[in-house]
Amino acid sequence: MGRKTVLHDLHVALGARMVDFGGWDMPVNYGSQIEEHHRVRREAGVFDVSHMCVVDLRGAGVRRFLSRLLANDVGKLWKSGKALYSCMLNDAGGVIDDLIVYYQGEQWWRIVVNAGTRDKDLAWMRRCASEWQVELSITERTDLAIVAVQGPQARTHVASLLEVEDREPALSLGSYEARECGLWFVARTGYTGEDGFEVMLPAEEAPSVWRALNAAGVASCGLGARDTLRLEAGMNLYGNDMDESHHPLESNLAWTVAFEPADREFVGRAALERLRAAGVPHKLVGLVLEERGVLRAHQRVIVPASGNGEDAGAGEITSGSFSPTLERSIAFARVPQTVPDVVHVDIRGKLLPARVVKLPFVRHGRILINL
Amino acid sequence: MSQVPAELKYAKSHEWARFLPDGRVEIGITDHAQQALGDLVFVEVPETGRVLEAGAACAVVESVKAASDVYAPIAGTVVEGNAELAANPELINQDCYGRGWLMRVQPASATALEALLSPEAYSAVLASAEA
Numbered sequence: 001m002g003r004k005t006v007l008h009d010l011h012v013a014l015g016a017r018m019v020d021f022g023g024w025d026m027p028v029n030y031g032s033q034i035e036e037h038h039r040v041r042r043e044a045g046v047f048d049v050s051h052m053c054v055v056d057l058r059g060a061g062v063r064r065f066l067s068r069l070l071a072n073d074v075g076k077l078w079k080s081g082k083a084l085y086s087c088m089l090n091d092a093g094g095v096i097d098d099l100i101v102y103y104q105g106e107q108w109w110r111i112v113v114n115a116g117t118r119d120k121d122l123a124w125m126r127r128c129a130s131e132w133q134v135e136l137s138i139t140e141r142t143d144l145a146i147v148a149v150q151g152p153q154a155r156t157h158v159a160s161l162l163e164v165e166d167r168e169p170a171l172s173l174g175s176y177e178a179r180e181c182g183l184w185f186v187a188r189t190g191y192t193g194e195d196g197f198e199v200m201l202p203a204e205e206a207p208s209v210w211r212a213l214n215a216a217g218v219a220s221c222g223l224g225a226r227d228t229l230r231l232e233a234g235m236n237l238y239g240n241d242m243d244e245s246h247h248p249l250e251s252n253l254a255w256t257v258a259f260e261p262a263d264r265e266f267v268g269r270a271a272l273e274r275l276r277a278a279g280v281p282h283k284l285v286g287l288v289l290e291e292r293g294v295l296r297a298h299q300r301v302i303v304p305a306s307g308n309g310e311d312a313g314a315g316e317i318t319s320g321s322f323s324p325t326l327e328r329s330i331a332f333a334r335v336p337q338t339v340p341d342v343v344h345v346d347i348r349g350k351l352l353p354a355r356v357v358k359l360p361f362v363r364h365g366r367i368l369i370n371l
Numbered sequence: 372m373s374q375v376p377a378e379l380k381y382a383k384s385h386e387w388a389r390f391l392p393d394g395r396v397e398i399g400i401t402d403h404a405q406q407a408l409g410d411l412v413f414v415e416v417p418e419t420g421r422v423l424e425a426g427a428a429c430a431v432v433e434s435v436k437a438a439s440d441v442y443a444p445i446a447g448t449v450v451e452g453n454a455e456l457a458a459n460p461e462l463i464n465q466d467c468y469g470r471g472w473l474m475r476v477q478p479a480s481a482t483a484l485e486a487l488l489s490p491e492a493y494s495a496v497l498a499s500a501e502a
Contacts, residue, residue: 029410
């Protein structure tokens with residue numbers, strides 16, 4: 001028996017197929033994962049992501065703390081309401097977790113981390129705070145639920161559930177901005193490649209909000225569709241595409257590491273600088289399978305030897321699935337820095353050709369690669 | 372609750388078998404199996420002429436979620452794979468006991484089906500798995 005979110009009984013009543021996800025009983029779909037995927041790309045869908053962990057940081061020392069804790073630079077957060085995606089690294093540069101940090105004021109910051117990593121993340125944050133003697137409080141907000149409403153029509157649907165005076169300010173939020181609307185925390189963030197809001201709200205309100213969204217035509221969507229949507233959108237999944245033994249520079253996350261300003265000492269910086277200076281041998285790329293079949297995590301990628309006769313070595317798929325938008329199989333793969341346009345993937349002993357492409361595959365309903 | 376048609380025989384690994392009037396046996400995966408897999412996106416059926424041992428992996432069905440082997444419920448020789456599934460794997464979700472059949476087999480023995488589960492016995496397997 002896994003842990004349950006406040007929406008568990010509603011998922012079951014809606015006919016969801018429940019699966020274990022990081023120790024939580026979560027809906028994988030409510031019938032058809034592909035249909036749910038298309039609803040998000042074309043209209044709007046709602047996901048229960050209450051298994052994720054909301055952590056509030058309060059106190060005068062938070063900025064200094066996060067500046068050292070995170071690989072991205074909270075110095076970019078100077079305007080209240082802004083948010084930032086970042087990795088939290090260990091000393092070796094490995095990824096402890098990826099997260100979003102929301103800046104609401106010098107005394108109040110909010111972080112959302114992954115469900116499966118919550119205990120180690122909290123322990124790590126508390127240990128760092130204690131070692132660095134920072135004055136702050138770290139509070140896990142188990143009283144909140146999180147619903148992600150995603151799709152081209154998502155923001156309008158959420159706005160209609162807000163108090164009249166909150167609607168315009170919520171609709172005016174830019175990408176990676178958030179604001180409090182009464183007891184709700186409305187953020188223009190997501191994990192689908194579509195526009196939308198992630199709403200953190202008192203847990204007891206979540207079931208009625210979900211029903212109201214359904215009544216307005218927003219589709220209930222499970223974690224299955226969430227996975228194919230994020231894959232198409234070129235967004236990494238912690239534990240698959242990066243982890244403690246894989247650093248951001250080989251995980252298509254170099255853009256999230258702020259080496260500037262040069263005097264900001266953050267955990268993992270020294271290790272990443274050494275890696276960067278030595279040359280990072282691998283990178284994470286997109287693959288599109290040229291034939292029928294499905295790419296899956298851990299399948300072997302065969303890279304032909306380069307022109308100078310040197311064996312380029314092999315790669316591995318980190319995430320793969322069928323893309324409902326492309327109607328082809330797609331994947332992320334960790335491969336040598338130099339790869340040809342076409343590699344081969346070992347699928348049950350057969351070597352099938354796959355094309356190397358630039359991520360993302362899909363953004364805002366549009367296919368961004370040549371098929 | 373998943374459907375378990377009364378006129379078919381079953382394997383514990385969630386395949387069904389239908390005895391056709393010409394002596395051949397049609398094989399597919401059960402409603403429970405297709406529900407568990409979710410939307411199917413790729414199906415690999417065996418080639419005609421392939422000899423199957425009972426219990427051996429004989430086909431692959433892949434959903435958005437996972438790849439899964441299909442095991443031959445009986446021994447025999449494949450006489451036909453369902454060619455329609457290559458372009459329309461979703462037929463298995465829509466009609467797993469009809470248009471979503473996987474293969475037709477000439478059984479190695481006339482009594483091949485006797486070892487399989489009755490609908491009642493298969494329903495009991497499902498009930499205990501879901502309990």
